[in-house]
Amino acid sequence: xxxxxxxxxxxxxxxxxxxxxxxxxxxxxxxxxxxxxxxxxxxxxxxxxxxxxxxxxxxxxxxxxxxxxxxxxxxxxxxxxxxxxxxxxxxxxxxxxxxxxxxxxxxxxxxxxxxxxxxxxxxxxxxxxxxxxxxxxxxxxxxxxxxxxxxxxxxxxxxxxxxxxxxxxxxxxxxxxxxxxxxxxxxxxxxxxxxxxxxxxxxxxxxxxx
Numbered sequence: 001x002x003x004x005x006x007x008x009x010x011x012x013x014x015x016x017x018x019x020x021x022x023x024x025x026x027x028x029x030x031x032x033x034x035x036x037x038x039x040x041x042x043x044x045x046x047x048x049x050x051x052x053x054x055x056x057x058x059x060x061x062x063x064x065x066x067x068x069x070x071x072x073x074x075x076x077x078x079x080x081x082x083x084x085x086x087x088x089x090x091x092x093x094x095x096x097x098x099x100x101x102x103x104x105x106x107x108x109x110x111x112x113x114x115x116x117x118x119x120x121x122x123x124x125x126x127x128x129x130x131x132x133x134x135x136x137x138x139x140x141x142x143x144x145x146x147x148x149x150x151x152x153x154x155x156x157x158x159x160x161x162x163x164x165x166x167x168x169x170x171x172x173x174x175x176x177x178x179x180x181x182x183x184x185x186x187x188x189x190x191x192x193x194x195x196x197x198x199x200x201x202x203x204x205x206x207x208x209x210x
Contacts, residue, residue: 023149023151023198023199023202024149024150024151025147025148025149025151025199025202026145026147026148026149027146027147027202027204028144028145028146028147029146029204029207030204030207031204031205031206031207032072032146032147032203032204032205032206032207033113033139033146033206033207034206034207035113036073036113036114036139036146036206037073037074037113038073038074038076038110038111038112038113038114039067039072039073039074039075039076039112039113039114039115039116039137040076040077040078040106040110040112040114040115040116040140041063041064041067041075041076041077041078041115041116041118042078042083042091042092042115042116042117042118043060043078043079043080043083043090043091043118044056044059044060044063044091044118044119044120045091045092045093045117045118045119045120046059046119046120046123047091047093048093048119048121049120049121049122049123049132050123051120051123055123055125055188056120058188058189058192059120059123059131059188059189059192060118061189062189062190062192062193062196063118063192063196064077065193066193066196066197066200067116067196067200069197070197070200070201070203072200072203072206073113073114076110076111076112078106078109078110082109086105086106086109087099087102087105092117093117093119093134094117094119094134094136094138094148103115103138103139103140103141103143104140106140107140107141112140113139113140113141114137114138114139114140114146115137115138115140116135116136116137116138117134117135117136117138118133118134118135119133119134119135120132120133120134121133121134121150121152122152123188125188127155127185127186128154128155128156128185129153129155129185129186129188129191130152130153130154130155131152131153131188131191131192131195132151132152132153133149133150133151133153133195133196133199134148134149134150135147135148135149135150135196135199135200136148136149137203146204147202147203147204149199149202151195151199153191153195155185160185161185163194163198
């Protein structure tokens, strides 16, 4: 078994549309490698929180959608059955001991240049909503962690409420916007979309130099 290398202390990233909480983000370099084109998205790990299967699926779908919308790479979802066939388990967290050939098998199966581990670290669907993400982008060729994020989003934070209001207001005239972000903070899927989008926005741009 092998473990991915430990990360340096997380550094503050950006904000949620300039009004949200600071984000705990790690970047190994200013830019992603130019040849990191395909990313295998692993099933969402939720083994350390209490969450209903339906809610887990909603969060996973929201993350998948925002990964695609971000456009940072071609996203290849890895079904649990495929991961189980390759590694013996249908879900993994990045901080667990992994089989020695874990990354090599994923690369051979998916032709992915990197894998995105995803974990929900906290979840409370009722008000005040709470959602924690732990994401990690690992190169399947070198085992390098290029980017990672570990963030708790708490609806008791007024900055998150303002961010949710702005998120709901995208494409809406000002008179139709609610100042409390009610729809986003009441719907786990929408909260997952907004928060995962804010984290994915901190991914380094791809380095175009070869």
